[in-house]
Each structure stands twice: as structure tokens, then as C-alpha cells.
Amino acid sequence: MRRISGFEKLSKEMGHFATMVTLTCPSKYHNTFASSGDRNPKWDGSTPLDGQEYLNRTWKRIRAELHRLEIQPYGFRVAEPQHDATPHWHLMLFLEKAHVDDFKRVITEYSLQEDGDEAGAEENRCDFVDIDYTRGSATGYIAKYISKGINGKEVGTDKDGSSAPEASQRIEAWASCWGIRQFQQIGAGSVTVWRELRRLKKLLGLADNFKSIHAAADSGDWQEFVSLMGGVFCKRDEQVIRPLYQPKVDKESGELRQSWFDGTVTTSLKGVRYLGQEIITREHEWRIEHSSERAA
Numbered sequence: 001m002r003r004i005s006g007f008e009k010l011s012k013e014m015g016h017f018a019t020m021v022t023l024t025c026p027s028k029y030h031n032t033f034a035s036s037g038d039r040n041p042k043w044d045g046s047t048p049l050d051g052q053e054y055l056n057r058t059w060k061r062i063r064a065e066l067h068r069l070e071i072q073p074y075g076f077r078v079a080e081p082q083h084d085a086t087p088h089w090h091l092m093l094f095l096e097k098a099h100v101d102d103f104k105r106v107i108t109e110y111s112l113q114e115d116g117d118e119a120g121a122e123e124n125r126c127d128f129v130d131i132d133y134t135r136g137s138a139t140g141y142i143a144k145y146i147s148k149g150i151n152g153k154e155v156g157t158d159k160d161g162s163s164a165p166e167a168s169q170r171i172e173a174w175a176s177c178w179g180i181r182q183f184q185q186i187g188a189g190s191v192t193v194w195r196e197l198r199r200l201k202k203l204l205g206l207a208d209n210f211k212s213i214h215a216a217a218d219s220g221d222w223q224e225f226v227s228l229m230g231g232v233f234c235k236r237d238e239q240v241i242r243p244l245y246q247p248k249v250d251k252e253s254g255e256l257r258q259s260w261f262d263g264t265v266t267t268s269l270k271g272v273r274y275l276g277q278e279i280i281t282r283e284h285e286w287r288i289e290h291s292s293e294r295a296a
Contacts (some may be wrong), residue, residue, distance in 0.1 A: 006222025074187035
């Protein structure tokens with residue numbers, strides 16, 4: 001919520017446009033009808049995970065086309081189940097006003113690439129709700145979808161009249177069962193760097209710019225943090241501070257640890273990198289031991 005609020009403040013500062021995009025799956029991914037609960041004859045046996053993979057695949061194509069058009073939306077995505085556990089996405093996105101028409105055209109076009117001629121596809125496959133700040137905030141609009149996926153607090157009842165807290169428990173179970181990522185940031189700002197800086201307590205010998213970025217992260221100011229890191233359109237590899245990953249070493253043999261599957265050297269997050277300087281934020285390495293051996 002703090003990151004969403006920070007994005008909204010940045011978008012207002014730059015005069016950007018805010019819209020909520022809803023993406024749903026084609027009919028063949030739904031096993032029952034919403035109104036009657038009867039079996040959908042078009043269902044091809046797809047699982048909720050298949051539906052999630054369809055949405056991921058469609059979004060990748062959308063992102064690639066937006067990149068070609070030099071359109072860079074930023075914001076958050078929330079995944080939640082529909083009546084039959086088929087996922088759909090809500091995306092709260094911010095972008096430059098000059099790109100709004102092309103942005104909506106691209107999303108609509110790619111949402112209809114698969115079974116786009118079936119009944120109801122144009123009406124239901126994707127939907128846009130533009131944020132009117134005279135009626136409320138973008139953060140407030142998406143807050144209910146986030147709450148529904150966590151604990152249902154302050155939501156009241158769901159669409160079918162059931163308790164939102166009870167529905168949220170089912171949503172969490174659904175996400176866990178099918179391995180579906182409920183919340184995801186889109187574009188702008190490294191949350192890994194944000195979290196590592198919040199672990200850092202000693203800033204001896206570091207530049208003022210680093211201290212300013214650390215202060216923004218430590219105080220929970222996502223707007224200032226993103227601005228100091230290079231802004232909402234700064235590429236990850238061009239940001240001022242980058243995550244620091246180092247190879248894992250087997251302490252007994254002294255050799256680099258490798259993946260059991262393909263022999264790739266495994267790495268772990270150790271801190272952050274700033275202007276060639278490595279700042280360690282994870283000083284301890286935890287391991288599991290048998291308590292009897294440890295006691296002996």
C-alpha cells in the first residue's frame with residue numbers, strides 16, 4: 001500500500017494518467033457459468049494455473065508491444081479468482097497522458113488474440129476504469145482488491161453477499177494451491193534495494209546521495225526513494241543502487257555451490273552495490289542443524 005501510494009503521488013506530480021485495467025480469460029478456461037453454476041460446454045479441462053499462464057503470456061506480449069511503442073506504464077497487479085477459481089487480473093497503472101489511446105488499443109488487441117471472436121469477448125476480455133480524482137484516489141480504488149486477498153478487512157461483503165474475511169481465506173488457499181502470485185509491482189523502483197536498505201543501520205563512509213536514498217527507504221517514503229533512484233522510467237540496470245548477489249561457497253570443500261539440476265553456480269543476496277562499492281546488509285548465514293549434535 002505504501003508503494004502504491006508513492007506511485008500515485010509521483011504520477012500526480014508528473015501529470016500522468018491513472019486507470020484500472022481488468023483482464024479475464026477466454027471461455028475455454030472457465031468450467032462453469034457464473035449465473036447458473038452449470039458446466040460450461042466450451043471448457044477444455046484447463047485448471048486455474050492454465051488460466052494464470054494465459055494471463056502471464058498475454059501480458060508479456062502486451063509489455064513487448066508497449067516497449068516497442070516506448071510506452072512505460074507503472075503500478076501494481078492483483079490476481080484473484082472468479083466464481084469457478086479461474087483467475088483474473090486487476091492492474092492499477094499510471095502512464096503519460098499522450099500514450100493513453102495507444103495503451104488501451106494494445107491491451108484490447110492482445111486480449112482478443114485468442115478466441116477473440118467468441119460471444120462476449122469484446123465486452124468481457126478487458127475493461128478500463130479511468131481514475132477520477134474528484135471521486136477518490138487510485139490507491140483507495142485498488143485497496144479493496146488487496147484487502148480481499150489478505151484478510152478482507154473493511155471490505156464488508158463480497159459480490160455474492162458472503163463475508164469478505166471468509167472469502168479472503170479461500171482466496172489465500174486458492175493462491176497457495178495453484179502457486180499463483182497475488183500481488184506484483186510493475187515497473188519503476190527496486191523493492192529488493194528498498195528492503196535491503198531498510199536492513200542497513202550503519203552508514204559510515206558513504207556518500208550523501210546514498211544516505212539520502214537510505215533515509216527515504218528507512219522512513220518508508222516510496223515517492224522520494226523512486227525519484228532519487230532515477231525516477232519511474234529509469235531502467236533497473238541504470239538505477240543508482242543495485243542489489244548485490246554473490247556466489248554461495250561450500251565451507252567444507254571451499255568450492256562454489258552449484259544447482260542440482262543444471263550445474264549453474266548458485267548465488268544469494270548479500271547487500272547492495274553503489275558506484276562499484278559493495279555494502280553488505282546480510283552478515284549472518286543461517287543453517288539447519290540437528291539439535292542433538294549441536295547439544296553434544
